Amino acid sequence: MWNYLKAKRKGAIGASVVFFVAAGVASSALAESNEEKIARAMSAAPLDISENATIMDVDGTILREGSNEWVCLPGVGLIPGDKHPMCNDPVWMRWMAAVASGSEFSTEVVGVSYMLQGDAMVNNDNPMATDPNDGGVWVQDGPHLMMLFPNKDLVANLPRDPFVGGSYVMWGDTPLWHVMFPVEAKENTN
Numbered sequence: 001m002w003n004y005l006k007a008k009r010k011g012a013i014g015a016s017v018v019f020f021v022a023a024g025v026a027s028s029a030l031a032e033s034n035e036e037k038i039a040r041a042m043s044a045a046p047l048d049i050s051e052n053a054t055i056m057d058v059d060g061t062i063l064r065e066g067s068n069e070w071v072c073l074p075g076v077g078l079i080p081g082d083k084h085p086m087c088n089d090p091v092w093m094r095w096m097a098a099v100a101s102g103s104e105f106s107t108e109v110v111g112v113s114y115m116l117q118g119d120a121m122v123n124n125d126n127p128m129a130t131d132p133n134d135g136g137v138w139v140q141d142g143p144h145l146m147m148l149f150p151n152k153d154l155v156a157n158l159p160r161d162p163f164v165g166g167s168y169v170m171w172g173d174t175p176l177w178h179v180m181f182p183v184e185a186k187e188n189t190n
């Protein structure tokens with residue numbers, strides 16, 4: 001499962017590189033400035049977090065050193081080309097690293113991530129799904145927080161349905177399970 005996910009993501013990155021080469025587009029013309037990336041990354045969380053956060057590009061490059069324990073990124077690095085910024089605490093950074101490397105994740109304490117600019121469209125049950133027409137439950141949240149918990153019993157009372165209103169569990173039957181806390185209403189687009 002993990003290798004499959006990695007292969008899929010790598011394949012997607014490869015394909016986008018080929019596209020740009022084939023189209024003859026100079027990558028420098030499309031490249032965003034570091035200032036733009038930093039501004040977007042910072043917009044994921046309240047300023048008292050993001051002002052002093054480390055800003056890390058999606059490829060791991062440090063764009064700005066920080067002085068608190070938060071790391072803000074200009075996009076979801078696991079999804080090639082994604083531009084939904086996030087600010088992660090150290091627990092969430094460990095989760096991201098575990099997903100990227102395909103290793104197991106566990107935590108003794110809760111983890112918090114801010115995505116105040118919204119998220120990518122995902123299948124709420126299957127993190128590996130890439131086709132929004134596959135009949136699954138697809139969801140794209142606006143501004144939200146995300147939390148990781150030490151064990152799933154702690155969130156047993158929360159809905160799995162993203163459209164029931166309020167917080168819900170995403171990817172609940174996978175090792176990537178976490179709780180979504182939308183702070184804006186959304187419509188059921190399924």
Ligand SMILES: [Cu+2]
Nearest residue numbers: 115119144146
């Ligand atoms: Cu999110």
